[in-house]
Amino acid sequence: MAPVRTMLLWCPDWPVIAAEIVDGVSAATPVAVLYANRVVAASASARAEGVRRGLRKREAQSRCPRLTVLDHDPGRDVRAFEPVVAAVEEVVAGVEVIRPGACAVAARGPSRYFGGEERAAERIVEHVAQTCEVESQIGIADGVFAAGLAARSGRVVPPGDTAGFLAGLPVEALGRPGLTDLLRRLGLRTLGDFAALPAGDVLARFGFDGTLAHRLAAGQDHRPLAVRRPPPDLAVTETYDDPLDRVDAAAFAARTLAERLHETLGGHGLACTRLGIEAVTAHGQELRRVWRHDGLLTAAAIADRVRWQLDGWLTGTSRRPGSGRVGPPRPTAGIIRLRLVPEGVLAHVGLQPGLWGETGAERERAHRALNRVQGILGPESVLTAVLGGGRSPADQTRLVPWGDERAPGRPAAPPWPGRLPSPAPAVVLPEPLPAAVYDAAGELVRVTARLAVSAPPARLEVAVPAVDGAGSVAPGAPVEIVGWAGPWPVDERWWAPAEARRRARFQVGLTDGTALLLSLAGGRWWVEAVYD
Amino acid sequence: MAGRMVVGSTALAELVRPASGSDPTGAHQLLPVLPELAGLLPNRGLRRGSTVAVGLGHPARSGSTSLMLALLAEASRAGSWCAVVGVPTLGAAAAADLGIELGRLALVPHPGPEWATVVAALIDGVDVVVAAVPGTVSASVVGRLAARARQRGSVLVPYGRWAGADVTLQVIRGAWEGLGQGRGRLRRREVTISARGRGAAARPKEIRVWLPGDGSSRTGRVSSAGVVPPSGGPAVAAPPGVGRTGSRRAALTVVGTSD
Numbered sequence: 156m157a158p159v160r161t162m163l164l165w166c167p168d169w170p171v172i173a174a175e176i177v178d179g180v181s182a183a184t185p186v187a188v189l190y191a192n193r194v195v196a197a198s199a200s201a202r203a204e205g206v207r208r209g210l211r212k213r214e215a216q217s218r219c220p221r222l223t224v225l226d227h228d229p230g231r232d233v234r235a236f237e238p239v240v241a242a243v244e245e246v247v248a249g250v251e252v253i254r255p256g257a258c259a260v261a262a263r264g265p266s267r268y269f270g271g272e273e274r275a276a277e278r279i280v281e282h283v284a285q286t287c288e289v290e291s292q293i294g295i296a297d298g299v300f301a302a303g304l305a306a307r308s309g310r311v312v313p314p315g316d317t318a319g320f321l322a323g324l325p326v327e328a329l330g331r332p333g334l335t336d337l338l339r340r341l342g343l344r345t346l347g348d349f350a351a352l353p354a355g356d357v358l359a360r361f362g363f364d365g366t367l368a369h370r371l372a373a374g375q376d377h378r379p380l381a382v383r384r385p386p387p388d389l390a391v392t393e394t395y396d397d398p399l400d401r402v403d404a405a406a407f408a409a410r411t412l413a414e415r416l417h418e419t420l421g422g423h424g425l426a427c428t429r430l431g432i433e434a435v436t437a438h439g440q441e442l443r444r445v446w447r448h449d450g451l452l453t454a455a456a457i458a459d460r461v462r463w464q465l466d467g468w469l470t471g472t473s474r475r476p477g478s479g480r481v482g483p484p485r486p487t488a489g490i491i492r493l494r495l496v497p498e499g500v501l502a503h504v505g506l507q508p509g510l511w512g513e514t515g516a517e518r519e520r521a522h523r524a525l526n527r528v529q530g531i532l533g534p535e536s537v538l539t540a541v542l543g544g545g546r547s548p549a550d551q552t553r554l555v556p557w558g559d560e561r562a563p564g565r566p567a568a569p570p571w572p573g574r575l576p577s578p579a580p581a582v583v584l585p586e587p588l589p590a591a592v593y594d595a596a597g598e599l600v601r602v603t604a605r606l607a608v609s610a611p612p613a614r615l616e617v618a619v620p621a622v623d624g625a626g627s628v629a630p631g632a633p634v635e636i637v638g639w640a641g642p643w644p645v646d647e648r649w650w651a652p653a654e655a656r657r658r659a660r661f662q663v664g665l666t667d668g669t670a671l672l673l674s675l676a677g678g679r680w681w682v683e684a685v686y687d
Numbered sequence: 688m689a690g691r692m693v694v695g696s697t698a699l700a701e702l703v704r705p706a707s708g709s710d711p712t713g714a715h716q717l718l719p720v721l722p723e724l725a726g727l728l729p730n731r732g733l734r735r736g737s738t739v740a741v742g743l744g745h746p747a748r749s750g751s752t753s754l755m756l757a758l759l760a761e762a763s764r765a766g767s768w769c770a771v772v773g774v775p776t777l778g779a780a781a782a783a784d785l786g787i788e789l790g791r792l793a794l795v796p797h798p799g800p801e802w803a804t805v806v807a808a809l810i811d812g813v814d815v816v817v818a819a820v821p822g823t824v825s826a827s828v829v830g831r832l833a834a835r836a837r838q839r840g841s842v843l844v845p846y847g848r849w850a851g852a853d854v855t856l857q858v859i860r861g862a863w864e865g866l867g868q869g870r871g872r873l874r875r876r877e878v879t880i881s882a883r884g885r886g887a888a889a890r891p892k893e894i895r896v897w898l899p900g901d902g903s904s905r906t907g908r909v910s911s912a913g914v915v916p917p918s919g920g921p922a923v924a925a926p927p928g929v930g931r932t933g934s935r936r937a938a939l940t941v942v943g944t945s946d
Contacts, residue, residue: 517814521768524812525793528805538794540779552779557793576872578899579780581752611868638866640873662873664866668749670873684778686863686873687752 158298158376160314162262162272164243164279165306166236166291169256170196173235174225176289185219190227232256242286246279257306259299272311296320298376304328318374322347329368334361346372389423390496391416398437398489402466408493409461416495417454427497430457432464437488442468445498446526446534459523461495463530525557546573546645547660548583548672548684573645575660580672580684587681589618590673592663593633602642602659602675612636615663615671617682638664642675662686718762718814718842721786723896727880728854729887733762733815736837740845740852741817749861750878753781753898755817755846758856760786762815762842767791770809772798773819774846784899803828810841820847854884859893875900 166172170188174180185201187194194215197206204219216222232255240258243250247265252258265275276293283291294305296312301321305312312320321328324346326335343349350373357369370376393412399405420427430446446460468486529537538554543563545551553564592600594610601609619631641661648654658676660683665671670686717732725731733739741755752774759769759782768791771777775796783789793813798805802821809816810832818832829851836843845852858878865874878898883891 517766517768520812521791521793521814522812524809525770527808527811528795531801531804531808532795532798536795536797538796539792540777540782540789540794542779542783542789548778548780554794561790577784578873578875579778579784581756581778581781582776583778583780584776608869638863638871639869640866640871641869662866664863664873668861668863670863670866670876685776686876687750 158301158317158374160262160295160297161259161299161302162247162265162276162279162293162295163253163257163259163299163302163306164239164283164291164293165303166239166256166289168196168198169236170225170227170232171198172289173232173255176235177231178225180223180225184223185221186223186225187215188225188227189215195227229255238287239283239289239291242283243279245286246282247275253299253303257303259302262295276311297374298371300371300376301374318350321372321374322350326372329372331364331368334365334368337361350374389416389419389425389427390494391419392492392494394492395490398491399465399493400469400489402462402469405465405469405490406458406462409465410458412493412495413458413461414454416457416497420497425497429498430460431494431496431498432461433494433496434465434468434486434490435492436486437491438486440486440488442486444534446529456523457495460526460530461493463527465490467530529557543567544569544571546571546575546647547674548575548580549585552583573643575643575672578686580686582685582687584682584684587674587683590680590682591616591618592636592661592673592675592680600675600680601678606642606644606659608642612639612661612663615665615673634669635666636663637666641673645674716840718767719765721757721761723894724757724880726894727856727882727892729884733758733842734853735814735840735842737854738833738836738843738845738849738852740847740849740855742849742855742857743847750858750876750898751846752777753785753876754856754858754878754880755844756782756785756787757898758844759792759815759817763787763791767814768812769793769815769817770795770813771817771819772806772809773802773821774817781899803832806832806843807835810835810839810843813841815842815844817844817846820845820849824849826850852884853886854882854888857881861898 168182171180171182171186174186174188175182180186182198183200184198185204185206186198187201187206188196189212192212194206194208194210194212196208197215201215201219201222204222206215206219206222210218212224216224236252236255236258240250240252243258243260247260247268249264250258250260262272262275265279266272269275269278272295276295280291280293283289292306292309294302294307294310294312296302296305296310297314297317301312301317304324305320310320322345326338326343326346326349328346329335329349338344338349343352349369352369354366354369358366361369391412393408395408399408432444432446434442436442444464446464468490525537535556537557539557539561541553541555541561541563542551543553544565544567550565553562555561592612593614593616594600595613596610598610600612603609613636614633615636616633617631639661640663642659643661645656645658645660647656647658649657656676658674661673661675663671663673671682672684672686674681674683716735717730718735719732720728728734728739739758741751741758743751756777763769764786769787770793772795774794777794777796779789782792793809795805795809798821802818803824806816806818816836829849832843833851849855857880859881860879861876862878863873863876865871875897876899877895879893879895880898881891881893882888
């Protein structure tokens with residue numbers, strides 16, 4: 156398969172141009188964009204004063220004292236490049252963004268449509284310049300890699316001539332500093348020299364990445380273009396002249412907006428699993444909450460969620476207990492803008508209800524109730540447990556927010572030696588309670604490295620968390636131990652010192668009929684779980 | 688042909704009614720419970736709309752959590768949705784061992800001050816709602832939640848002190864077996880459960896069951912977490928006088944009944 160004839164649009168010094176577009180730093184003055192104290196890009200006037208890529212900040216400033224130094228911001232580059240891609244898309248279809256500042260299209264379609272590759276290139280460059288006021292160059296060659304190099308000089312490499320074009324270029328063009336350094340020392344100065352090496356030897360000496368570079372140097376760019384599909388704008392927005400401050404008015408607004416969103420999604424044959432609800436109040440406060448759903452959101456379901464959310468925002472403060480985190484404060488004014496953003500969009504393959512409908516109905520009802528609770532307390536407050544592998548009861552269980560994917564925290568498949576025998580404890584303490592176990596003589600029971608118990612455990616003192624909640628613990632009353640088993644050693648992750656845990660576990664039965672799971676780690680006793 | 692098919696499907700639709708339907712006819716009104724516990728409940732099951740409280744045991748840690756889970760187990764396995772509010776320490780492995788389908792069990796560990804609102808919202812959509820009672824709950828809230836459960840056809844299971852439940856189950860005694868002095872392991876526990884209530888359940892009942900039962904006699908089901916006894920000893924033989932039937936499930940076994 157021959158490489159795809161590719162047309163690549165390249166905007167020189169893109170980080171500098173992006174800074175001009177976004178931050179208003181004029182690219183006509185000496186400007187350099189630095190990342191990790193090295194120059195990444197410089198404006199033309201800075202280059203004229205001797206500022207080069209890879210210079211340190213001090214050195215660049217000494218060569219050009221008037222230099223404006225900017226931090227590299229990939230986000231800024233991408234944001235500024237988006238209108239350029241849109242402008243290219245207005246002229247040709249099937250654009251792939253290579254990186255901010257460079258995008259590629261398959262050359263065949265545009266060249267036929269505009270009557271020649273040069274004319275298509277001219278048309279694109281002109282349109283980009285008119286629409287975005289951005290200078291750009293186009294290179295055309297076989298394959299993205301060669302087209303990228305051709306774009307540096309604005310060349311059109313004739314079909315089939317790409318290998319010859321590449322052969323004359325220095326090996327630095329590969330953009331792999333480690334490899335090019337080595338190639339230079341081996342006396343290979345051009346891509347042609349490198350490409351002349353036998354492929355098998357290159358694989359043996361330079362590994363997989365070296366082979367890839369070798370193929371690129373030979374003009375065999377087999378990567379097909381992964382074209383960017385313009386995302387359909389699915390979000391629906393509504394602005395209200397009278398701020399919504401009552402729940403019933405908000406509910407009515409929610410209903411129409413939800414139906415519009417549902418229609419849009421249905422028109423594209425899509426469904427969404429997460430729904431982002433954004434609201435802006437009259438005072439400019441922005442509120443946002445994402446709702447998850449592991450089934451399909453119908454129009455009524457979307458409307459319900461929006462209504463609950465607006466209800467929550469307009470009437471209540473959502474204070475999350477336990478975590479001590481306070482939810483977003485109540486808005487100080489009515490809502491003037493409402494936006495529904497479908498996230499996690501998937502193709503509507505159709506969610507099958509149960510054959511006789513009951514699964515669907517029960518499920519729908521339960522999900523509605525649970526989503527309602529998520530609206531009151533926040534999405535992380537309704538959980539579902541997933542069992543996986545692990546040696547302690549707390550490790551085996553993973554709690555995931557309701558509606559998220561139920562994937563276990565650890566695979567259940569490995570044997571997990573040292574797992575607890577059945578039955579599993581019904582009460583698993585999220586935080587183990589400190590305890591102390593004494594023998595008949597009143598000495599703290601210890602376990603030697605060879606797992607010998609110093610003396611049979613006789614009494615247990617479990618610390619009781621103090622009522623003041625300050626995290627302090629007070630020793631509880633001692634209870635007599637009537638039966639015990641252990642020690643069962645658990646030695647986990649000894650290969651990773653930071654996570655290594657070495658414990659000895661005991662089951663103990665107390666006089667009052669209670670059974671506990673205790674563990675001894677580093678000379679301290681803990682209550683891990685209760686067989687309640 | 689098409690007409691016949693439509694007629695056929697209508698006939699079927701009448702035969703198979705959604706289990707969650709609000710029609711008040713007999714069998715749909717009951718959620719199943721484990722047969723060992725059925726004797727404690729007036730209709731040998733959890734009647735939709737009723738309130739079945741699980742009181743804390745006398746030594747606080749002697750089996751009330753297991754009893755609460757055992758009460759849910761059969762209904763959950765039969766396809767009902769369950770929710771547990773305010774129990775952050777629930778052991779999911781124990782729940783799965785008893786037969787609860789974790790995919791249909793929602794946990795709200797920290798309902799906070801919104802407790803009553805959360806429980807009410809869950810009653811609207813979930814078949815069995817277990818709610819750990821936070822401290823004291825006013826009589827008006829008790830009445831409101833019970834009325835809501837009655838109206839929606841859900842079963843409310845308050846876990847803790849609760850006045851006005853139809854039935855209150857409580858663990859009176861619990862004794863573990865299998866633990867020696869430095870040997871053995873916890874194998875099973877004999878618990879005595881009492882039930883008292885009003886109406887049909889007014890006569891106090893008491894049963895003794897193994898809760899949890901001896902895992903070795905469980906043949907059909909092995910939990911995904913698996914079980915490996917480190918001591919590896921043989922299973923304890925059933926003590927004399929224990930009426931263990933050869934049932935597939937022995938997570939819970941009736942030891943004896945004394946009314």
